[in-house]
Amino acid sequence: MIDKEEAAMGLIARALDTFGHDKVAVACSFGKDSMVVLHLALRVDPKIKVFTVMTPFKFKETFEFKDRIVKEWKLNIKEYMSSATPDPELPKKDPDLCCKIFKVEPTKEAVKDLDCWITGVRNDEGRTRRNFGEWEVRGGIVKVNPIVTWTEADVWRYTAIHKLPVHPLYAKGYRSLGCEPCTEPGGTFERDGRWRGTKKWGGECGIHTAVLK
Ligand code: SF4
Secondary structure (H helix, E strand, O other), rough: HHHHHHHHHHHHHHEEEEHHHHHHHHEEOHHHHHHHHHHHHHOOOOOOOEEEEOOOOOOOHHHHHHHHHHHHOOOOOEEOOOOOOOOOOOHHHHHHHHHHHHHHHHHHHHHOOOOOEEEOOOOOHHHHHHHOOOHHHHHHHHEEEEOOOOOHHHHHEEEEEHOOOOOOHHHHHHOOOHHHHHEEOOOOHHHHEEOEEEOOOOOOOOOOOOOOO
């Protein structure tokens, strides 16, 4: 575990050295993986920039947990959310369009002045994440994934060792947290509860696959 922590923090330090502290930010959804990456990043630089992309469809528990962590951890954070009027039918009717409006476009806004963003994606979360690497150049921005080779058990081990606060929905059987209409508990693989019953089942909202700038 110590080796993995040091490697992850080394990658974050390298990103900050390469691009400068003003041009790097950690993305945080306040799920378990984001919390681990955020904690690792704060150990490297307690003032590191953070951003979060919220949607009107997120669980109320996510809004509450975010507000708690922002305050308790005194985060240097910017929050983004689309100003589009949410159609409650859209997540089921056209989840790709919904994710584009409420996730991808605000993420483009969040990264537009950055050279590098740091994320908590991991290869073993599901079929769509197996090929992500630690350092990816995508369009005009570099994406750094410090825990990409960590397992789900590694994430919970780090969470326990460092006594990190945990989003309350994990205690109700959820393994991967997104928006409420598109997230269910359980599943063989971590992302099996995402977009169940649609063509996006277990897939991606697009922020990790689209060209953002
Ligand atoms: S995860 Fe669901 S509710 Fe959230 S933006 Fe995508 S389709 Fe819409």
